Amino acid sequence: MSNPIRVGVLVSGRGRGTNLQAIIDACERGETAAQVSVVISTNPEAGAVERARRHGIEALIVDPQQFASQENYERELTRLLHERRVDLVCLAGYMRKLSPLFIGAFRNRILNIHPALLPAFGGQGMYGHHVHEAVLESGAKFSGVTVHLVDEEYDHGPIVLQTVVPVHDDDTPDTLAARVLEQEHKLYPQAIRLFAEKRLKVEGRRVKIVEEP
Numbered sequence: 160m161s162n163p164i165r166v167g168v169l170v171s172g173r174g175r176g177t178n179l180q181a182i183i184d185a186c187e188r189g190e191t192a193a194q195v196s197v198v199i200s201t202n203p204e205a206g207a208v209e210r211a212r213r214h215g216i217e218a219l220i221v222d223p224q225q226f227a228s229q230e231n232y233e234r235e236l237t238r239l240l241h242e243r244r245v246d247l248v249c250l251a252g253y254m255r256k257l258s259p260l261f262i263g264a265f266r267n268r269i270l271n272i273h274p275a276l277l278p279a280f281g282g283q284g285m286y287g288h289h290v291h292e293a294v295l296e297s298g299a300k301f302s303g304v305t306v307h308l309v310d311e312e313y314d315h316g317p318i319v320l321q322t323v324v325p326v327h328d329d330d331t332p333d334t335l336a337a338r339v340l341e342q343e344h345k346l347y348p349q350a351i352r353l354f355a356e357k358r359l360k361v362e363g364r365r366v367k368i369v370e371e372p
């Protein structure tokens with residue numbers, strides 16, 4: 160594999176890290192021309208930290224509360240990612256809003272995964288179980304997974320890839336979450352592969368997938 164791109168993964172809170180794991184596994188299997196260069200977590204207890212270290216990947220803890228302002232915190236994140244020559248930032252269970260400062264430093268180079276079909280069931284407060292509960296309450300017959308570029312608003316940037324997941328009559332938030340998560344683990348590595356192959360062309364709000372870069 161020639162020159163794999165360098166990926167930095169951000170996680171926050173408890174961050175169990177199953178998406179991180181799927182990305183690492185896809186890279187190790189050689190399916191994605193990428194390598195995870197660093198994982199940055201707000202919390203030392205996050206499962207993602209342990210998973211990274213098990214694979215010999217650098218895992219850093221950067222606690223926003225140790226900084227005088229959000230701006231200082233994000234400056235540090237930016238510095239650490241630049242220092243490691245990261246080409247692509249992947250949010251994987253990173254629940255904090257990123258400011259224009261950070262987004263500007265990695266414009267169109269930040270991906271997020273959301274456990275529903277955006278633009279429905281997204282936005283502030285729509286994370287974890289809240290998403291699946293809202294889908295079930297709405298009566299929707301389908302949910303899914305969205306990988307999108309990150310912009311200044313929650314769950315709003317241009318959509319890169321989506322997978323549809325059926326909602327079953329007897330679903331609970333847990334059973335739906337599990338079916339969706341299975342698809343997340345396939346879709347995130349796929350999006351990273353397309354990015355690495357320079358096959359994503361952003362045109363306004365639309366991301367076209369081209370055959371050749």
Ligand code: GRF
Nearest residue numbers: 174175176177178252272274
């Ligand atoms: C996933 O459901 C993802 O869609 C959302 O946060 C969750 C992270 O799960 N953004 P994990 O830590 O990757 O297992």
